[in-house]
Amino acid sequence: MSNLNRRKFIRTAVATGVGISILDTLSFAGVADGKRVGIIGLDTSHSTAFVKALNAATPDPVYDGYKVVAAYPYGSRDIESSTKRIPSYTEEVKKQGVEIVGSIKELLSKVDVVLLETNDGRLHLEQALEVLKAGKRVFIDKPVAASLSDAVAIYDAAKKYNIPIFSASSLRYIKGLEGMDKSKVLGADTFSPASLEKTHPDLFWYGVHGVETLYTVMGTGCKSVTRVSTPTTDIVVGVWADGRTGTFRGTRSGKGGYGGTVFTQDGNKTLGPYAGYEPLLVDIIKYFKTGQVPVTPEETIEIFAFMEAADESKRQGGKNVTLESVMAKVKKK
Incomplete structure (x- = not known):
């Protein structure tokens, strides 16, 4: 939707009493190209913390307008401490305007950059490869992988696809x-x-x-x-x-x-x-903007x-x- 058509729609919506929830959704749809953030993995509190910061009603200007617009919930499927969090964290981020999608492929069609938050490091190589092949920058939360060999493979893939990746603990x-x-x-x-x-x-x-x-x-x-x-x-x-x-x-x-x-x-x-998480998130946004890894x-x-x-x-x-x-x-x- 163009900015002109979007403004016309909003004026019509207001005049006809369309619910505020639709307007909230549109506000996320209007995030500037290049600043649409996707999350892989809603099995860690890191995901909800990042959404809370980026999607706040009045976010810190240091985040430069980056918003989480979509999330793929999985995530570990067999680590109980992780899997039990997914339903509640999914509902929590939905309330903050985040669309829940059914696959990483679908996620990648809707976002510009990715926070790979899956708590299960065993999945990171497979998940990161999808993102790298799509040509998108990705922050990989701790642990970057569940083995040294997978960690090396992830960075080899980043070099192959010419996409610098950033991973760090807060x-x-x-x-x-x-x-x-x-x-x-x-x-x-x-x-x-x-x-x-x-x-x-x-x-x-x-x-x-x-x-x-x-x-x-x-x-x-x-x-x-x-x-x-x-x-x-x-x-x-x-x-x-x-x-x-x-x-x-x-x-x-x-x-x-x-x-x-x-x-x-x-x-x-x-x-x-x-x-806390905020200093790390500041560096993540700088990386998303510049491609430079700290x-x-x-x-x-x-x-x-x-x-x-x-x-x-x-x-x-x-x-x-x-x-x-x-x-x-x-x-x-």
Whole structure:
């Protein structure tokens, strides 16, 4: 519908008493080309948080008019903590003007960019491929995949289709990082909950949050890791090529939380508390607009190699495992 015809329709609708719900729907239909956002996966609270921010009655101008116009609900079909959320989250986003569609193909016909929010990382490669083949930019929420090999395959596909992709945990934006000179970082200890899910490697499901915080501070260059694992706690010690060390503590008992300590040439800095989803969403919108990714593929892949090496260390009873060795196994497949 052209802007002229749309204005005529609205005038007629108002004059004839057409319900406000129809006008609300039209407001989303009028989102500027290039700013129509689609969501894959309504099995995570991230989806509803993003819809609430982007589709607010008066959204923050920093989101530049991007709106969620359609969503495909699935999503995990066999992880109970995820599947049970889908019906209520579906109804919640419908109330905010989001159309529910029956397939990713249908979604892609209605949107310009995609938030891949499916909580189940096992589905991400298949789902991301559909989006990339359609030539659309896509943010992939944590975990980027449920295996190191799938993570590598996703970034290989992004290169093949010349579509840069962005993936990150919202813990990359934890309080305390503002203004930090990362060139002065000597080491860091981070922590986060690390609940386990049988369908995913140990740290991939939830420990990824604290590991990403560690990498946000330390940067790439980890060469090897050693892991101590008990039913309630994981401690992973990484040694970087320049001799610095970084540790991640994943907790499964007591009151969970997110944070850490950064050791710098100027003294120790405390990380925390958690900053919420908004800082991440700001970077997602910048990526949608420019195609520039704030986190490189190399860093994201190394984060997953770090976690895979940690799993291998656990399998070997706490032995030191190099990231090079786990990447070599992926390349052989």
